[in-house]
Amino acid sequence: TTHYLFIVVVAVNSTLLTINAGDYIFYTDWAWTSFVVFSISQSTMLVVGAIYYMLFTGVPGTATYYATIMTIYTWVAKGAWFASGYPYDFIVVPVWIPSAMLLDLTYWATRRNKHAAIIIGGTLVGLSLPIFNMINLLLVRDPLEMAFKYPRPTLPPYMTPIEPQVGKFYNSPVALGSGAGAVLSVPIAALGAKLNT
Numbered sequence: 001t002t003h004y005l006f007i008v009v010v011a012v013n014s015t016l017l018t019i020n021a022g023d024y025i026f027y028t029d030w031a032w033t034s035f036v037v038f039s040i041s042q043s044t045m046l047v048v049g050a051i052y053y054m055l056f057t058g059v060p061g062t063a064t065y066y067a068t069i070m071t072i073y074t075w076v077a078k079g080a081w082f083a084s085g086y087p088y089d090f091i092v093v094p095v096w097i098p099s100a101m102l103l104d105l106t107y108w109a110t111r112r113n114k115h116a117a118i119i120i121g122g123t124l125v126g127l128s129l130p131i132f133n134m135i136n137l138l139l140v141r142d143p144l145e146m147a148f149k150y151p152r153p154t155l156p157p158y159m160t161p162i163e164p165q166v167g168k169f170y171n172s173p174v175a176l177g178s179g180a181g182a183v184l185s186v187p188i189a190a191l192g193a194k195l196n197t
Contacts, residue, residue: 024070025077026092029147031137038094039130043181046070046096046129047122047189050103054117060108063121067100086150089141095132099125122189126181 024042026034050063071093078091103121110116137143 028143039181043126043129047185051189060104063100063103067096099129118189122185126185
């Protein structure tokens with residue numbers, strides 16, 4: 001019983017760690033301006049939490065379970081904002097699960113090699129999470145209109161909605177988010193695994 005209780009504690013605390021690593025929800029009113037920060041913080045913390053949790057259990061699949069817990073947390077938050085009178089699309093639930101599945105697949109395919117999970121899996125998460133979430137954000141109905149029509153009551157000045165500018169690839173959120181996420185996920189996950197041993 002103590003063993004399973006510890007697993008639950010690790011899952012909940014790791015989830016809270018990931019949530020507090022940056023804004024874990026895509027608010028429509030500044031989703032595009034926060035995309036790079038979100039990609040860096042969330043890809044890094046997903047790998048750190050999932051690797052720690054996965055190495056503790058030793059079972060491929062726990063990373064996906066971990067991402068599912070975060071997804072449930074976010075849907076609860078989305079429901080709370082919706083109940084407060086904001087439109088359904090005001091919060092976009094981030095996509096963690098497919099990237100976590102890639103991490104689990106790496107751990108399983110490399111016969112539970114923790115170093116391969118960190119290096120290969122961390123890179124896959126860092127590259128895939130920004131892409132999945134960019135596609136997710138593209139599906140939002142008219143985000144700018146919604147941003148100005150339904151401003152958050154506590155919106156700080158630096159989060160004021162900005163008209164997205166179409167730039168070159170090196171200045172695109174996907175390129176910056178994918179590159180930074182992939183580069184940072186690996187060493188930080190390695191440090192987390194080292195502390196876990």
